[in-house]
Structure formats: structure tokens, C-alpha cells
Amino acid sequence: MAKEIFMPKLSSTMEVGTLLQWFKEEGEEVEVGEPLFEIMTDKINIEVESYEEGTLLKKYNEVDDEVPVNTIIGYIGEADENVPNSAPVPESEENETDKQEEKDTSSVIGEKKEADCENGEKVRATPAARRVSREQGIMLEEVEGSGPKGRIHAMDVISSKELAQSIRHTPLAGKVADKEGVSLENVQGTGSNGKITKSDVLSASSMQVETTTQEPLEHVKLKGLRKAVADKMLESARSIPHVTLTAEVDMSAVVEVRKSLLPIIEKQTGYRLSYTEIIMTATAHVLGNHRKLNAALIDNEIVYNKSVNLGLAVAVDNGLIVPSVPNVQDKGLAELTVACKELGAKARKNKLDPVEMSGSTFTISNLGMYAIEGFTPIINPPETAILGVGQMTDKPVVRDKSIEIRPMMVLSLSFDHRAIDGAPAAAFLTELKERLENPFGLLV
Amino acid sequence: MREITYLEAVREAMSQEMRKNEDVFILGEDIGIYGGAFGVTRGMLEEFGPERIRNTPISESAIAGTAVGSALTGMRPIMELQFSDFITIAMDQIVNQAAKLRYMYGGKGKVPMVLRTPSGSGTGAAAQHSQSLEAWVTHIPGLKVVQPSTAYDVKGLLKASMDDDNPVIFYEHKLLYKTKGDVPEEEYHIPLGQADVKREGKDVTIVATAIMVHRAQEAAEELEREGINVEVIDPRTLVPLDTETIIKSVTKTGRLVVVHEAVKRGGYGGEIASMIAESEAFDYLDAPIKRLGGAPSPVPYNPELERMHVPQKEDIVQAVKETLNRA
Numbered sequence: 001m002a003k004e005i006f007m008p009k010l011s012s013t014m015e016v017g018t019l020l021q022w023f024k025e026e027g028e029e030v031e032v033g034e035p036l037f038e039i040m041t042d043k044i045n046i047e048v049e050s051y052e053e054g055t056l057l058k059k060y061n062e063v064d065d066e067v068p069v070n071t072i073i074g075y076i077g078e079a080d081e082n083v084p085n086s087a088p089v090p091e092s093e094e095n096e097t098d099k100q101e102e103k104d105t106s107s108v109i110g111e112k113k114e115a116d117c118e119n120g121e122k123v124r125a126t127p128a129a130r131r132v133s134r135e136q137g138i139m140l141e142e143v144e145g146s147g148p149k150g151r152i153h154a155m156d157v158i159s160s161k162e163l164a165q166s167i168r169h170t171p172l173a174g175k176v177a178d179k180e181g182v183s184l185e186n187v188q189g190t191g192s193n194g195k196i197t198k199s200d201v202l203s204a205s206s207m208q209v210e211t212t213t214q215e216p217l218e219h220v221k222l223k224g225l226r227k228a229v230a231d232k233m234l235e236s237a238r239s240i241p242h243v244t245l246t247a248e249v250d251m252s253a254v255v256e257v258r259k260s261l262l263p264i265i266e267k268q269t270g271y272r273l274s275y276t277e278i279i280m281t282a283t284a285h286v287l288g289n290h291r292k293l294n295a296a297l298i299d300n301e302i303v304y305n306k307s308v309n310l311g312l313a314v315a316v317d318n319g320l321i322v323p324s325v326p327n328v329q330d331k332g333l334a335e336l337t338v339a340c341k342e343l344g345a346k347a348r349k350n351k352l353d354p355v356e357m358s359g360s361t362f363t364i365s366n367l368g369m370y371a372i373e374g375f376t377p378i379i380n381p382p383e384t385a386i387l388g389v390g391q392m393t394d395k396p397v398v399r400d401k402s403i404e405i406r407p408m409m410v411l412s413l414s415f416d417h418r419a420i421d422g423a424p425a426a427a428f429l430t431e432l433k434e435r436l437e438n439p440f441g442l443l444v
Numbered sequence: 445m446r447e448i449t450y451l452e453a454v455r456e457a458m459s460q461e462m463r464k465n466e467d468v469f470i471l472g473e474d475i476g477i478y479g480g481a482f483g484v485t486r487g488m489l490e491e492f493g494p495e496r497i498r499n500t501p502i503s504e505s506a507i508a509g510t511a512v513g514s515a516l517t518g519m520r521p522i523m524e525l526q527f528s529d530f531i532t533i534a535m536d537q538i539v540n541q542a543a544k545l546r547y548m549y550g551g552k553g554k555v556p557m558v559l560r561t562p563s564g565s566g567t568g569a570a571a572q573h574s575q576s577l578e579a580w581v582t583h584i585p586g587l588k589v590v591q592p593s594t595a596y597d598v599k600g601l602l603k604a605s606m607d608d609d610n611p612v613i614f615y616e617h618k619l620l621y622k623t624k625g626d627v628p629e630e631e632y633h634i635p636l637g638q639a640d641v642k643r644e645g646k647d648v649t650i651v652a653t654a655i656m657v658h659r660a661q662e663a664a665e666e667l668e669r670e671g672i673n674v675e676v677i678d679p680r681t682l683v684p685l686d687t688e689t690i691i692k693s694v695t696k697t698g699r700l701v702v703v704h705e706a707v708k709r710g711g712y713g714g715e716i717a718s719m720i721a722e723s724e725a726f727d728y729l730d731a732p733i734k735r736l737g738g739a740p741s742p743v744p745y746n747p748e749l750e751r752m753h754v755p756q757k758e759d760i761v762q763a764v765k766e767t768l769n770r771a
Contacts, residue, residue, distance in 0.1 A: 128698045128730035147731070147769050154698065154730045 002077030003052045005036065009069035010354045014041045016066045018224060019073070023047075024056045030076055037073075040224045042232065043321065043357045045350055052076040060087035064223060125152035132157040169196035180205040225319035236381050241417040244376040244388075245426055249433045251392050251407045254278055257439050265334045271341045276312070276366050277333055279389060280340070282435045284308040284328035285442050287362060290428040294361050296382040297419045303382075311360030311380055312340060314347040322380055323347050324360035368392060374410040384419040387432075388412035446629060451621040453595040454484050454560070457602040458522060460631050462492055465520065468606060469496040471507055472524030481526040482562055482621055504530045508537035508559070512611075515557040516545065520606065527573045528563035528615060531581075542611040543586030556609045558602070564617045564655060564705055565750055571742035574750070576654075576706035581613045582682045582715070588612040588636055589682040593657035595625035597680055600634030608636065617654045637684035641693070645675035648699040648764050651690055651716055652676060656703040656736075656755060663760035674764060682712055690716065691725045698730035699767045705754045708737025731767040736760060 007017050017039040024030055024037075035047040036056070057075040061067050075083040123140040125133070129152045133140050136157065143160040145152035169177070169184055173196045177184050180201065187204040189196035222230050258273055265273045287294040287308050296303045308329045311322040323343040328336060346352045363380040366389040377388040390410040397406045411432065415425045435441050448456070462468045469492075470485060476499040479486030489497045500507050504525055511523040525531060531538070538559065546554045565574035582589050588610055592598035598616065605612040642657055643664050652660035657678045664674035675693050679685055694700050700720055702713035713735040720726070720733060736755040744750050765771040 126698075126730045126732075127727050131727040153769075 002057055002075040002081045002083050003054070004072045005050075005074040005076060007039070007067045007069050007071045007073050008048055010041050010046065011043060011358050013358075014043075014069055014354075016068050017041050018227070019061050019063055019065045019067060020045060020224065021063055022059055026056055026059055027079070028056050030054060030056050040228065041354065042228045044352055044354055045225070046354065050076065055079045057081060058083045123152060124150055125157075126154065128154040129157050136161055169201075170198065172198045173201045176201045176205075225316070225321070229319045232381070233378055236378050240379050240381065242376065242379060242414050243417050243422065243425070244412055244414045245422075245429050246374040246410055246412045247429045247433045249409050249411055249436050250397065251275075251409050251436065253439050254436055255407055261333060265337055268334050269338050271337045273333060273337050274340075275368065275392070276364070276389070277336045277340055278439070279366075279387075279436070280310050280312075280325070280328055280336060280364060281331075281333060282432060282439065282442060283362070283364065283387060284310065286428060286432045286435055288329060289431065290424065292420050292424050293385045293415065293428050295384050295419060296361070297384055297416055298382045302384075302419050305361040307361070309359050309361045311363035311383070312343065313363060313365035313377075313380075314344055316348055316350065321347050321352065321357065322360060322363060323352055323356050324358060326359060362386070364389060368409070374412045377412060377414045379414055379416055383416075385413060385415040385425070385428075388414070445626040447624050448595060448627050449621065450592075450595040450598050450616070450623050450625070451482065451484055453599040453625075453627050454602060454616060455486075455488065456627070457599045457606070457631075458485075459488060459491065461603065461606050462488075462496065467518065467520045468522065469498060469514075469519065470522045470524060471498040471500050471510060473500055473502055473507070473526050475499060475524055480524060482618065484560075484616075484621075485524070504533035505537060508534035508542070511557045511559070512537055512541045512545070512555055515542075515555045515611075516553050520556045522558045522560060522606065525559065525561035527569070528561040528577060529572055529575045531559075531561065531577060531613075534559075535580075538581070538587070538611065538613070539584050543584045546610065547586060554609045555611050558605045558608075558612045558614050560602075560614045560616060562618045562621070563615045564619060565738075565743045565754060566619045566655070568745070568747055568750065569618075570745040574743035576615075576704070576738070578613070578615055578653075578682060579706055579710060579712045579715075582712055586610065587683065589615070590636065590680070591615045591617075591654045591682060592680060593617070593620065593642075593652075593654050593678050595623065595627050597634060597640065597678075599627055600632050601636070601680060603631055603633050604636050607633065612636070615654065619655050620658075623658075634680070636681045637686055638681075639677050639679045639686035639689040641675065641689065642678050643674065643676040645673040645697065647673045647697055648701060648767055649675045649677060649690070649693040649697045650701045650703060650760065650764070651713075652678060652703040652760075653682070653712070654705060656705055656760075659755065659757045660703055660760055662757045663764065666757070666761055667764055672764060672768065672770070679716075682715075685716075685719070687719055687723065691720065691723045694720050694723075694725040695728045698728050699764075700729070701734045701736065701760065701763045701767060703736040703755050703760055703763075704738075706738055707740055708735055709740050711735070711737045713737055731769075734763045734767055736763055 020038040020040050022037045023035045030036060030050045032053050033049050036050040038045060038047045054076045057077050059074045061073045067073055072087050124145060125140050132154045138157055138161055140152055143152050143156050146156050147153050176198050182201055182205045184196055187196050187200050190200055191197045258275060258278060262273050291304050294305050294308055307327045309324050309326045310328045311324050313320060313322050325339050325343060343356060362383055363386045365377045365386060367375065368389050368391050371391055373390045375388050377386045379386050392407050392409040394405050395408040396403045411429060413425060413429045474480060475485040476489045476494060476497055485497060507523050511521040514521050542555045563576045578589055578591060581587050590601050590605055590612060592601045602614060605614050643661055650660045660676045664676055667674050675697055677690055677693055702716045704711055704713050717733045717735055736759055739753045743753055762771060
């Protein structure tokens with residue numbers, strides 16, 4: 001009996017996986033535990049091992065396919081077994097669809113129509129709009145609907161036709177356009193009320209020549225990690241009202257702390273303590289007093305987290321991944337340094353486990369190695385805040401009415417204004433600044 | 445022209461006919477000295493006597509059976525049900541006898557009778573005395589169904605119903621009894637199956653029945669101030685239905701809102717909406733058809749809830765705006 005190969009669900013947020021490569025061809029022998037294929041989730045690349053022994057009988061999906069989790073992507077079994085030619089729909093999914101249909105047929109029909117629309121197969125238009133489009137010979141696909149869900153009304157078809165006919169131009173411009181083979185729709189008019197003149201047509205015509213002689217541009221399709229990052233950023237930026245606060249911190253005391261702890265920790269662990277770990281420790285400490293910022297906003301509910309798990313934004317080739325350091329509030333600087341260095345290295349080698357990338361409750365993004373002062377970091381959903389760390393530079397500051405040179409650093413806190421208001425966010429950032437300027441407070 | 449109430453118009457139509465036609469008589473509960481539950485027959489006993497204004501026992505089945513029998517033998521009875529909810533008791537006589545006999549006997553007999561009965565909510569009469577069950581009788585071939593909305597219409601339509609050789613179910617709305625309108629003193633006839641355009645407009649068609657005709661007109665006035673031009677059509681008779689007038693209007697406006705007081709589910713609005721979807725007007729529809737009707741619950745006894753149960757002016761305004769994407 002042939003066994004199905006499923007697209008695995010590797011984390012609670014994973015909905016689709018992108019197939020990066022098959023390690024086996026159809027007809028090849030597969031052992032239990034052998035890598036069978038590699039996928040990209042919203043967080044990570046991972047090799048998936050075979051649960052079965054036998055022959056890879058069928059592969060339903062190609063490289064770069066985006067496949068919903070728990071979909072059958074292939075079969076393993078005896079060499080001569082028969083399997084379906086196209087991927088079967090999993091039973092559970094079918095049942096769910098049935099149930100939904102029973103619940104509300106109209107909504108299912110509505111969804112289907114919308115999907116059709118996205119595939120470009122069907123246009124949502126009223127009977128009257130269809131009649132007008134038939135009579136006037138206008139393609140509905142080219143009309144923008146003004147109704148709900150983009151529904152095209154008769155008026156939309158009429159105004160689209162009027163728009164198409166309403167290009168105003170001088171008679172001479174029309175002649176020149178014909179001669180030069182320039183479409184007036186693409187010409188910007190400079191005459192009165194946007195009327196297109198002869199010179200507009202000529203300059204458009206010369207521009208056309210310029211663009212056509214240009215080298216073809218390089219097009220790279222968004223895929224894999226780039227696509228995952230793009231989707232996540234868009235979702236966050238589009239759905240979360242971000243507000244960013246900045247505060248400049250005098251890092252003199254932190255510099256001292258690092259100087260004195262660096263040899264101790266290096267001797268104990270072999271890793272060098274960096275400012276990031278000290279900022280993390282201080283952040284975890286202060287988050288303990290500001291639980292609103294160590295929270296998640298999920299489905300109109302604010303979920304307060306108990307432990308402080310800090311996500312650490314790490315730049316990797318062609319993207320960004322965020323490993324999570326769990327329970328920072330309970331870790332000493334030595335333990336934290338080891339955890340951070342190991343996760344960072346794994347991240348850069350693309351060897352992170354999905355579990356190492358989930359569960360963060362607050363994220364820190366450090367651009368301190370670049371010439372960056374402050375920035376507006378984008379929240380890592382469902383978290384409610386993210387801290388951006390800028391470069392530390394010596395700056396003149398006023399202390400006791402005289403000017404001194406101090407190592408200064410800007411912290412940028414972006415927060416989700418749905419969950420947090422300005423005052424509590426400002427209070428958090430103020431306390432964090434105080435803690436970094438006086439790290440002895442960490443011992444309290 | 446002289447102004448009288450809807451109730452007076454009903455009485456006048458019957459009295460004028462009874463003076464002319466000896467075959468017409470009325471039967472019902474307490475219609476004599478008491479003058480009927482709403483006073484429609486008040487004073488008629490004195491003029492026409494107990495032979496023609498006949499009090500009956502409290503049995504709607506007996507009233508209907510008597511009406512069917514006397515109609516078959518050549519009389520032209522008008523039977524009154526105190527509340528249209530009680531038609532349930534008369535249903536076998538109406539559905540299985542009155543509606544069928546002319547057909548089953550190949551036209552050798554006929555049943556020229558009118559069943560008059562008040563329907564609708566709004567009087568605090570609770571769930572068993574407030575329903576609008578007209579859709580039930582529209583389903584039965586052999587019955588004509590009339591729902592007048594004004595004093596003028598009620599007189600002319602009742603005359604036409606009394607003249608008809610088939611059983612007619614004639615719904616009078618309780619809240620309309622006291623409304624006034626210009627009504628000619630002489631007899632006149634409004635043909636069954638002729639809708640009335642109560643207001644002309646070009647943006648949206650509202651088809652409304654009974655009391656909803658008035659709410660639709662009020663909504664139309666409010667919408668006019670926002671530049672929305674509404675056409676209000678009162679079908680006046682559900683069976684036969686003047687499909688031509690409705691189709692013509694929807695072809696002009698491209699948008700249709702159907703409003704009735706009866707519960708929306710299974711209500712006659714579904715018939716009107718389907719008729720339009722099947723008609724020539726389909727190609728002119730520029731928005732989904734909207735139906736407004738009563739909530740799917742018994743009519744509540746609490747006055748606030750009773751009001752919420754049925755479409756109000758604001759609901760109609762909202763529905764019209766939705767069909768125009770202006771909500």
C-alpha cells in the first residue's frame with residue numbers, strides 16, 4: 001500500500017511551504033530517515049526526511065511550487081504500485097469544505113467567485129454592466145468596478161469608455177502621432193487642460209526610442225526566504241499602526257561593564273561579550289516592569305507573555321531571520337552570550353530549527369555596526385514592539401553645565417498603537433535608558 | 445373631492461353594492477350590533493337587517509364553508525374574519541373547496557365570494573393577532589389576493605372583488621383603517637392585476653405592499669433630499685400580479701428593493717424578486733435585488749420589539765442606499 005508524502009506543518013503559523021528541491025527522482029529507492037526534499041517555510045529552509053522505506057513513486061509538485069500544509073505531494077511504496085495521476089485532495093479538507101457549505105452556502109459561493117476573479121477567469125459585474133459592455137464592445141476586464149468587492153456597474157463601463165475617448169489633443173498632434181506610431185494614451189499633454197500638442201507627441205516619440213534601445217533589465221522573482229520576508233513585512237506594515245520613539249542613551253557605564261566582564265566571560269565560555277547581550281539583559285529586566293510591551297496581539301486579544309524571549313534580527317544572504325533567545329530574564333550574561341553567538345552562527349549557516357525561530361515575545365534589531373543613528377524598525381507580528389539599536393559614537397553632551405564627550409547611542413522603539421499607547425511605551429524606553437546609563441540597577 | 449377614511453371606504457363600497465345587488469350579504473363574528481372587531485360594518489345592520497348582516501358562531505371554518513356553499517348556489521357572500529391570523533381555521537374550505545370547485549366541475553359552478561380580513565402588526569395585538577400571511581394564499585391557484593394601501597384603492601378594489609366570479613382574499617391593514625384619502629362618492633372599479641406607480645423616479649424601484657407603500661413613500665421623500673430619485677410601485681393585487689409595470693420600472697432604474705411586512709423568509713417578495721430575475725429586466729439590473737421583510741420570529745408583544753420586527757422607513761432608506769453603493 002503506497003504511503004502519502006505530505007507537505008509538513010512545521011510551526012503553528014506555517015500555512016504553505018515552498019518546495020526548494022527534491023533529493024530523489026521518481027523510481028529511486030528511499031530509506032527511512034533519508035532526506036527526501038527541501039522546503040522553505042515562512043521562517044526557515046529545512047530538509048524533510050522520509051518516514052517510509054520504498055520507492056518514490058510519484059512527485060506531484062515541482063521546485064518553487066507553493067504548497068499548502070498537509071497537501072499530498074507524492075507517494076512512496078512498492079515499485080509496481082499504482083498511484084493517482086494528480087494529487088488527491090486530503091479527506092479532512094474535503095469534509096471541512098462540506099461542513100462550510102452546509103453552514104453557509106452563499107458565503108462559499110461568494111468566496112469562489114472572488115477566487116475566480118483573482119484568477120482572471122470571471123469578472124464581477126452586474127447584468128446591466130454586462131449588457132452595456134456587450135453593446136459598446138468594451139472588455140469588462142479593462143473596467144475598474146466601483147461597487148463592493150470591485151463589482152462593475154453599468155456606470156463604470158460607460159465612464160471607462162468616456163475616459164478612453166476623452167484624450168484631448170490638437171489636430172496636428174493627432175496627425176504626428178499617427179505618423180510616428182505613438183499612442184496618444186501614453187502621452188502627457190502640456191497644453192491647456194492637458195491637451196496634447198505636437199511637441200508632446202514628438203518628445204514622447206523620442207522617449208519611446210530611448211526606452212526601446214535600453215538593455216533588458218534583470219528580473220528576479222521573489223522566492224524562498226526573500227518572499228517569506230517580503231510577505232511578513234508587508235503584512236506587518238499594512239496591518240499594524242506603527243509608532244516609533246527614539247531616545248539617546250549615554251553608554252559610558254555600559255562600556256565600563258563590558259570592559260570588566262569581557263575577559264571573564266571569554267575565559268569561561270570562549271565567546272566575546274558584545275553590547276547586544278548587555279542591551280538584551282537590560283531590556284529583559286525592564287520588560288519585567290512593562291508587560292504591555294512583552295505581549296502579543298492575536299485576533300483582537302492582547303496576550304501577555306510570562307517569560308521574555310528575545311528575537312534577534314540576523315541578516316543573512318538574501319534575507320532576514322529572527323532566532324529567538326528564550327527566557328532572557330533568567331540568563332546571566334555568560335549564558336546569554338553563548339546562546340546568542342550559537343544562534344547567530346546557526347542562522348548565518350541556515351541551520352536553525354523551526355523551534356529556534358518561534359516563540360519570541362519582543363525583538364531587537366541591531367544596526368550598530370553601520371553608520372546608523374536611529375531608524376523605524378518594523379514589528380515582528382504578533383509581537384507588539386521592537387527595539388532598534390543604532391551605532392554608538394562619541395558625542396559632545398552637557399553634564400553639570402559643561403560639555404563632555406560621551407559614547408552615545410540611539411534606541412528606536414516601534415510599538416503597535418492598537419495594543420500600546422504612547423505614554424507606556426515612552427515610560428518603557430525611559431526606564432531602559434536609565435537602566436543602561438546606570439547598569440547597577442540590574443542587580444536590584 | 446371628499447376625504448374619508450380607509451375603513452369608511454370599505455364600508456361604503458359594500459353598502460353601495462348591497463343597495464344595488466340583493467345577492468350580496470356579509471357574514472362574520474360580531475359584525476351586527478357590535479359592528480365587527482374594527483367597526484367596519486357599524487351601522488350596516490340597521491340599514492340592511494340581520495338577514496344580510498349575519499352574525500355567525502365563533503367558527504371560521506363554518507363561516508368559510510357557509511360562504512362557499514352560498515356562493516355555489518348563486519349568492520355573492522362577503523365573509524369577514526376578525527383577524528387574518530384565524531384564516532388557519534378556514535383554510536380547508538378556502539384552499540380545498542373555494543379555490544378548486546370551479547375548476548373541478550369544468551366551470552359548471554363558480555364561487556363568487558370575498559374573504560375580507562385585517563392583517564398586519566403595529567397595534568400591540570401580539571403574536572396570534574398580528575401576522576401577515578398573504579403569501580400562503582398566493583400559493584394556491586384559484587384564489588385572487590388583494591392588498592390595498594389607500595382609501596381610494598380599497599374602495600375600487602373591493603368593488604372589483606365583489607364583481608369577480610372567483611374567490612378573492614381581501615387583506616385590509618389594521619393601521620390603515622384610520623388613514624384618510626380622497627375617495628369619489630360614486631362606485632368605481634379598479635381592475636384586479638393593475639399596479640399603481642405611487643411615485644415616479646429613475647434611480648431605484650421600490651415595490652411595496654400595504655402599509656409599506658406609505659413607508660416607502662416617506663423613505664423616497666427623504667432620499668429625494670439626498671438627490672436619490674425613487675420610484676414606488678404598489679402592486680395592489682398580488683394575484684394576479686402586474687408584472688409588466690414592475691418589469692418596465694426595473695428596466696428603467698436598474699435597481700429593485702422589495703418591501704413587505706410579512707416575514708421575509710418565504711414571503712411574496714421572493715416571488716417578485718424571482719420574477720424580475722427571470723424577466724427581460726434582468727439585463728438591466730445594476731445591483732443585487734434587495735428584499736426587506738419581517739424578522740423570522742413571532743411578532744413580539746413589546747411595542748419597541750414589535751416596531752423592530754418589521755421594516756421601518758430608516759431600513760428602506762438604508763436598503764436603497766446600499767443598492768446604490770451609497771450606504
